[in-house]
Amino acid sequence: MKPTGVPTVFLVDDHHLFRAGVRSELGDAVEVVGEADEVPAAIELISERLPDVVLLDVHMPGGGGKAVIDAIKPANPGVKFLALSVSDAPEDVIGVIRAGARGYVTKTISGPELIDAVVRVASGDAVFSPRLAGFVLDAFASMPADLEPLGSLDPELDQLSPREREVLRLIARGYTYKEIARELTISIKTVESHVSAVLRKLQLSSRHQLTRWATERRLI
Amino acid sequence: MVVGAQRRDHRCIADQFNPWQQHYFDSTHSDRAYRRGRYGRHRGHGRLQRSRENRIIAGVAGGLAARLGRDVTVVRIVLVLFGLVSGFGVAAYVLAWLFLPVEGSTETIAARALSDRQGITIVLALVPALVVVLLVSSALHANFVSSWGTPLLLSAAGLVLVVRNADDYERAFLVDSVKALLQLGSEPRQSRRSFMARLGSGVLLFVLGIFVMSDGALSRSWLRPFVGTLLMIAGTVVLLGPWWLRLALDLVHERQARIRAEERADMAARVHDSVLQTLAMIQRSADQPQEVAKLARAQERELRSWLFEGRTPGSFGAEGAATLSAGVEQIEREVEAAHGVAVDAVTVGDAPLDDELRALLAAGREATVNAAKWSGASSVSIYVEAEPKRVSMFVRDRGAGFDSEAIAGDRKGIAESIRGRMQRHGGTAVIRSVPGEGTEVELSVPRRGRS
Numbered sequence: 001m002k003p004t005g006v007p008t009v010f011l012v013d014d015h016h017l018f019r020a021g022v023r024s025e026l027g028d029a030v031e032v033v034g035e036a037d038e039v040p041a042a043i044e045l046i047s048e049r050l051p052d053v054v055l056l057d058v059h060m061p062g063g064g065g066k067a068v069i070d071a072i073k074p075a076n077p078g079v080k081f082l083a084l085s086v087s088d089a090p091e092d093v094i095g096v097i098r099a100g101a102r103g104y105v106t107k108t109i110s111g112p113e114l115i116d117a118v119v120r121v122a123s124g125d126a127v128f129s130p131r132l133a134g135f136v137l138d139a140f141a142s143m144p145a146d147l148e149p150l151g152s153l154d155p156e157l158d159q160l161s162p163r164e165r166e167v168l169r170l171i172a173r174g175y176t177y178k179e180i181a182r183e184l185t186i187s188i189k190t191v192e193s194h195v196s197a198v199l200r201k202l203q204l205s206s207r208h209q210l211t212r213w214a215t216e217r218r219l220i
Numbered sequence: 221m222v223v224g225a226q227r228r229d230h231r232c233i234a235d236q237f238n239p240w241q242q243h244y245f246d247s248t249h250s251d252r253a254y255r256r257g258r259y260g261r262h263r264g265h266g267r268l269q270r271s272r273e274n275r276i277i278a279g280v281a282g283g284l285a286a287r288l289g290r291d292v293t294v295v296r297i298v299l300v301l302f303g304l305v306s307g308f309g310v311a312a313y314v315l316a317w318l319f320l321p322v323e324g325s326t327e328t329i330a331a332r333a334l335s336d337r338q339g340i341t342i343v344l345a346l347v348p349a350l351v352v353v354l355l356v357s358s359a360l361h362a363n364f365v366s367s368w369g370t371p372l373l374l375s376a377a378g379l380v381l382v383v384r385n386a387d388d389y390e391r392a393f394l395v396d397s398v399k400a401l402l403q404l405g406s407e408p409r410q411s412r413r414s415f416m417a418r419l420g421s422g423v424l425l426f427v428l429g430i431f432v433m434s435d436g437a438l439s440r441s442w443l444r445p446f447v448g449t450l451l452m453i454a455g456t457v458v459l460l461g462p463w464w465l466r467l468a469l470d471l472v473h474e475r476q477a478r479i480r481a482e483e484r485a486d487m488a489a490r491v492h493d494s495v496l497q498t499l500a501m502i503q504r505s506a507d508q509p510q511e512v513a514k515l516a517r518a519q520e521r522e523l524r525s526w527l528f529e530g531r532t533p534g535s536f537g538a539e540g541a542a543t544l545s546a547g548v549e550q551i552e553r554e555v556e557a558a559h560g561v562a563v564d565a566v567t568v569g570d571a572p573l574d575d576e577l578r579a580l581l582a583a584g585r586e587a588t589v590n591a592a593k594w595s596g597a598s599s600v601s602i603y604v605e606a607e608p609k610r611v612s613m614f615v616r617d618r619g620a621g622f623d624s625e626a627i628a629g630d631r632k633g634i635a636e637s638i639r640g641r642m643q644r645h646g647g648t649a650v651i652r653s654v655p656g657e658g659t660e661v662e663l664s665v666p667r668r669g670r671s
Contacts, residue, residue, distance in 0.1 A: 060272055108599070130601060134566035137605070141569060172566045173614045173660070174601030 004161050007122035010051040011035035012042040012068060013084070014060050018107070022084075030118055039063050043071045046109035050079060050210065052122040056101065058092050069099040082121045084109075092133045098203050103127030107219035125192050126199040133171035136160075136202060160198060167194045232304040268544075270322045270640040273478070277397070307371030307470075314378035322390070333381040343377040354527040397467070398561075418458060426455030443537040461578060482644055484633035489636045493586055494522055545570045545612065546602050547581040551588055555600070562599035569606030580613055587615040588662040595619025595659060610666045618658040638663070 009030045011045070014037045023032055033049050035044035039062035046054055046068070053128050054072075069081050081101040083093065093104050102121045105114065106129050113154040117127040140160045160168070163184075170180045177195075181188045233380055271282025274292055285292035302309035318330045333339055350373045357369060386394065429451030498519040505511040545567040552565040571577060583604065591600045597619030604613045638661065642649040647665030 015228055106564070108564065110598075130566045130603065134568050134603070169605070171601070172568065172605075173562065173603040174616045174618075180338045 004032050007052040007118060008033045008049075009056045009118060010035075010042075010046055010049065012046075012054060012065070013057040014038065015057075018057075021100060022114070026118070027111075027115075029115040034054070037066050042068050046079065047076065048074050050076060052078075052080065053118050054079060054081045055118070056081050056096070057083050058083050058096050058104075064092070065096045065101070066099045069096065069101060073100045080121050080124075081217075082117060082127060084114075090138070093132060093135055094139065094202070097199070098133070099201070102199065103129075104132040105129045106131055126195045128168070128171050128195055128198070130172045130174055133168040136198060137165065137168050137172065140165075158201075160201065163195050163197050167191060168198060171195075250443055270317070270320045271304055272473075275393075276471075278313070280313055280316045280320065280640055281318060281324065283323070307375070309371075311378070314363040314375045314382065317382050318378050324544045330383055331601075332385040332387075336381065336385050339381050339384040342380050346380075347379050348353060349373065351353040377444050410440065422455050422459035423453070425451050425458060429453075429455060481615040485636060485640055485644065489582075489641055490526070492637050493582070493589075496520060496527070497589065543570050543572055544577055544581070544604060544606055547573060547577070548584075551581065551585045552602065555585070555588050555592050559589070561592040561597070563588060563592070563602060564599060565602040565604070567604045567606075569612065571606045571667070574668075576645045576647065576668065577611060579641050580611060580647060580663055580665050581642045583649065583663050584613040584615055584661075586641075587619045587663070591615060591619065591661075595621070597658065608667065610663040612662065612664040614660060614662050616658065616660040621658050623655050623656045 004006050006028075007030050009026065009032050011022060012034060012035070013019050013022070017039065019035050019037070023035075026032060030053075034045050039060060042054075053070070056068060057100050059129050065081070065085075066081055072079055073081075081096075083096045083101045084107060085093070097104060102124075103117065103126050105127060109117070109129070114195040120127050121135045137160075140158075141154070166184065167180055170183060175183065177188050177191045180191050184191075258417070268287050269283050270279035273280060274282025274285070276296070281296045282292050284290075284299075285295040288295070299309065299313060303313065318333070319328050321328045323606045331408050349371060352367045383391075383394065429448045432448040456549050474611060502512050502515050504664060505515070548567050552563045555561065558565050573581070584604075588600055588602060591597065595617040597617040599617075602613065603616075605611070639649045640652075642663055642665065645665055646668075647663060650662040652661065652662070653659035
């Protein structure tokens, strides 16, 4: 965070109207330092202005949000990404998260919720929308027994703990972190750390399901 | 003046339809059920209970069959064979009667029998009787008596406690069966003569059978047990056949009545979902003639297609969705279009639709419509999770909520459309609501026929 106290934000989205809408919704709560409507311009401007948070559309001409993260992340680990999309294809969303985004919210999110999400990501936390929580539960759902190369199963990375699962379920049901903390009688900090742990597993796990399941939904 | 009057009227209608209150009820109950639902998911699977509906004597076979997932007839045959081979089979049955709670209750007969001093005295008095019987039989070398004495006395003791301590419902059932047995199942208006004739011929056949078995009445000795058994069976059929027949018929009638009642309830739920909901909406928009006409036209079309073309309103699977996730998307789309409220649906896992899942979706749709119409929230969250053993659906809003304390339990909305529908398909519905914070409806059905 900059000394001014509010996080700096950069918008990347190919729809002009949408960028304008987000800008007005964010208002004074954050400082919007720039916007871009295509991948090369976004990469150039972000590396120049180094915002705290990049609000990133998943679907864009020229490689999408993933290409932006891949280009920026190695040189500027301090820049954090929050994916913002109407796209519901799980493989795209998971792809952006695995590339390094700290969260995913849908475009229907309300102004105050979006500000809250930006602040959260700026301070290093992860932000899961109900939809992302659902994707993750789905991706991690199948039993360890169906992991093909048995030796590759790393319980630290390839499985969710029961508590993490519980937290994700509540997120998917539309609970806020505060409500989850109350429901499970734990602190909000603990909820945050569970979500961050899930994010880490999501990014580092080598589970085949994560990529495979995207094409075919788990039919039981 | 006129406008003011209309407005007041309008508010009255809104009060009568008092949305939340009418649609959700009974929180003390639902809270308890919710906790149970969350921490004891497999209620009903794990506990062995006596069946209330599937019973000839005590419902033990029905309960066992439900627990083991076997056909009840098979279980009955096994129990009867076990009882014939060893008297302990009978005793085990009576003990199960004593110690298993009947479906829908937690108290066993044994628990009540603990405070029945007289009954316990009678049971204790049977012990010396048992000792005497065993002594006498061993003195007479009657192995038959000594091997059957213990279990039969045990059964008798159990039966004494059962008869003395059964609840009213069970006692009425017992009295009916025993009465029918005493009349050997004959119709009350049947003449005394024909009854005596049947009794006579039955006993005669039975005695003849025993006679053939025990004595050298037939020259060919290998025929003896065969003919004897046949005669005894014939005697038993003549004696008890009508009773069995009546029991079986009663069972059939009862089942038919239940199916009819369920069909009626299903129909009522459908009418509520479509016609009654539309009427409520028409009353709410009484001052907008165009809106009213639109609603009425749409409802008329839907009702016609249901009555004359057999398509059910708000149904899933007949046309359209074939899987759980597609059904959820359909709800999302339709409710958003019809009520102008954002619906956020998340589905984890998927499954092909069967009757249970269709009921789940129909109830979930109703909950979503309720939330969209009455809660005042701008968005509704749906979360559906298909697990191997069960499918759960959560519908949540952050709207007005309601005070469920103040609500009569027999209102149609929740009672039939959601709760009743889920129960008829073996599922559960739990509603949690806090005034000012919103409402969450939790629905879940077990998955049948899955390993």
